[in-house]
Amino acid sequence: MKLKKMKLFATGTAFAMLFGGAASAAECIAPANAGGGWDFTCRQIGKIMYDIGVVDAPIQVTNMAGAGGGLAYSNVVNERNEDEELIVAASSATSTRLAQNAFGGMTSDQVRFLGAIGADPGVIVVAADSPYETLADLVNAIIADPGSVTFAGGSAAGGFDHLKPLMILQRAGFTDVRSIKYIGVDGGADAITQTIGGFTQAMTGDMSEIVGFIRAGEVRALAVLTEERVPGFEDIPTAREQGYDVVAVNWRGLYVPGGISDEAYERWAERLRAVAESAEWQETMAANGLAPFTKVGGDFQAWVDGVIAETEALSREIGVIQ
Structure with missing residues (x-):
């Protein structure tokens, strides 16, 4: 010994x-x-x-x-x-x-x-019954009518959660980022609750905040904002592979x-x-x-x-x- x-x-x-x-x-x-x-x-x-x-x-x-x-x-x-x-x-x-x-x-x-x-990877999430099946569906809806989609996030306006969808929209060629509607609430759980309840159309946050909701079948993650798919959640595509070159973690x-x-x-x-x-x-x-x-x-x-x-x-x- x-x-x-x-x-x-x-x-x-x-x-x-x-x-x-x-x-x-x-x-x-x-x-x-x-x-x-x-x-x-x-x-x-x-x-x-x-x-x-x-x-x-x-x-x-x-x-x-x-x-x-x-x-x-x-x-x-x-x-x-x-x-x-x-x-x-x-x-x-x-x-x-x-x-x-x-x-x-x-x-x-x-x-x-x-x-x-x-x-902790960034994510864009919608309710399980949302009409938006892909990130492109959501982006195209916003481009067509910016007021039709409101995001909820756990940071204040101008914080990191707010910036994530704006970066995606910029990559899509959308320039009027001030027209994007965003509500900052007290944490990711509240943001998901707003989206599941239909008060907002999408949630912007981090993977750790949505794991339980994904497993319960209450939300659909349209994109993870990483360079590669996240181990254990390989069914969630990255924004990059969907044509939006954004890494936000x-x-x-x-x-x-x-x-x-x-x-x-x-x-x-x-x-x-x-x-x-x-x-x-x-x-x-x-x-x-x-x-x-x-x-x-x-x-x-x-x-x-x-x-x-x-x-x-x-x-x-x-x-x-x-």
Whole structure:
């Protein structure tokens, strides 16, 4: 038994050295209170990094709630810009708020986006008895008469749920996005209830919000807004394969301070890739309803830059920002 433990220790130590050596002072900021999505990201990714040996000590989690992530963002930019042992939980809400200038004038280029390794896929849903059988049916109905369809979503007007159908319609060549009717309610369950009850014609939200309703046969998902069909829900086509090139997911990922070295950035990127490829992370995704979505390093930074630019332009069109 002692020999086995020594072998495990040696393997873990070698693996940690391969990924940049000791990380005993590493910290992950969750920009919200305990129990939320950002807290989940820090705790699960940090735990797996330690369990698989890419860091040699547990990663400390610090909850820093405030301003929808803005307090943590300000702290990183102003106080810890060169801290190479710091990672910060982020999601699509982070990029949306940056695009809409919700962080008091701070901009996305003040940090470096590290990667996303899982996502809650966006969906467009109608009631089971809806006349709209496909995404094209819904889009064509809106193009013919914008007032004929009202969407319900769990975010406020201008939030991510609101933007999802607008992106699809833009891909269809529809330009009058202000004419699209949207009602923001208190969460995805309320949005589905509005649609099932016939008060709205469609729901825009996330996969995790509709699973129970799909299994109960109460709704029909017209599209999932991912690059590929979601495991376990292979009968739901993507928007892409239906001719609308939109990927809109509530990604789970990290950013790091903008002033760290390229070497430190790549070190964290390799650690995150190792988590994404681990059996432990596959189990965590399955247990928490996340779909595979892996973009790490420069590819992720470029993707986020594009998302922010599109979100900013769309937010101006609908009057969320000037």
